[in-house]
Amino acid sequence: MNNTHNKTGFARAHTNIALVKYWGKSDEDLILPTNDSISLTLRDFYTDTEVTFEKNIKKNKLWINGSRVDDSKLLRVNRVIDLVKKKFKINQFASIKSVNHVPTSAGLASSASAMAALSGAAWKAATDLAPDLRELSKIARIGSGSASRSIYGGFVRWHRGIDHDTSFATPIPTKNFDDLRIITVVVNSAAKKILSTNGMKSVAQTSPFFDSWVQQANQDVTKMISALEIGDFDKLGMIAEQNAMLMHSTTLSANPAFTYFEPATLQIINIVHHLREDGIHCYFTIDAGPNVKIICQQNSVTSIKNKLQQDFKQDQIIETQVGPGITFSKIEGNHD
Template identity: 40%
Template structure:
């Protein structure tokens, strides 16, 4: 059985070069076609492919430099060695270093507004992966870098690029064919609106919720095949820049994912009454002509997808929303 150490050993030199200072930025991303369920938990291998859009300047920057001892800094604050975030970062760095003594100073900062209630693990592990690759002067193909990022956080595999990216589920047991690639699509009018509902910690982590749903939901059996079909249909809509089809598919895909959770035993609901109020308001507005659609991850917050022509109307209906233009220059 393949483990993460074997994957890294296969792609890295026996002896790493002396690390050099390196900096990398990665945007966070929102899945338009959801990833929910793993075929291998240790390797973060998904049961279905997924497709996402990046969040431009909402993301993470990681700086790495040689040091006399390991240090992890977050938002300009040195973290104690027993801090869970610091431990997670160093354990991931150790996958590169393996048994080699190469102390590092790792500094991470996020530009994701706290009030937006978005997780930063995808952009954080993507930035960390790219910074480590640069620091150790590794000449690796993007597929391999994306695969490495997946071993830190599943969704990180899609956060190496700006724009749309598709993460392939793959079929190999060792995960060598499960990575993301960017779509060669520029859609300047595409917009995302983040509507915060609950920015506090979740009662169930995404990982726990996913495992519970897979293990107990009678609706989950139909999810992987439907989600795979959705992903391909959503990719086609993106490539055709067919907003109506894309919106309908993305919203249905998100609701289907949440349906599998609601059918779990006991039921699991990340959506709050306020989330449903946002959806009801959206559906009413759409009936009256608004061209916008919703997507929701394992959390209470609602994200809308729309085009620039609808931005003013969305802002008027949801004044608390934060608009992002993924294809605007940084």
């Protein structure tokens, strides 16, 4: 029993965007996806989390950005903490303090970085054993599917697996992507009408296209890995853009049909197409929301921003680049 040390664990994890989307679960409880997915970890958006297992509390307690979160909203947090407690035979509850460095206006999901950081901090609070990243990826997955990928930096593959033990992320060997840039265009920072978890469930249950989506997405993973291995930026961009469109295609085919696109989403898609016609190498991807992420290289950033600024405000345009994996020391953790 390692249940009286009151040690505090710390972790910083960065959020990610999917280049081949996670869209559909084969197991709702274990959060096993129907298809493999590939993500890119982002430098400027991350979550810092501290966890302490404490003797004198009777349930887990969470503070985000200094504010106590209602206990009824800790469902996913409790699942992660329970897993760590079980693994290391802890019988105390956790006090959790989390700070999100994902600008609320960015319209980026913070659940990936939050659940990854929570897993890492809980591990460090529970044991002196060095964190096993593959194990952490599985634990994070139980909190939020895409969090499994935020354990690693750079390009990451989430292997769908067939049970808890086989569904985890691994880093992908790549070259030539140091100058890759992601420009997020924020269309709407309001909460989504249809949460991604509900959207993918509706699609999986009602779309006549779902089985073909799964098949195609798994093929896209293979193609993307080859593009990453040879360092082919345009191939990466084309596969990511097509895969995003395919995912959004499935929402229109659900019953009832729905879409995450808003008018400005289409406007940005058109801008990217026009930029490409003008010889600027850029592509887009869109998660389960209206905001668009433009994938480009450093030498195109200025042209793209100039074009976007004709229609969007400066604070709707956020640039970032490839980010690192999870870290466990407050000092080492200051990447930026």
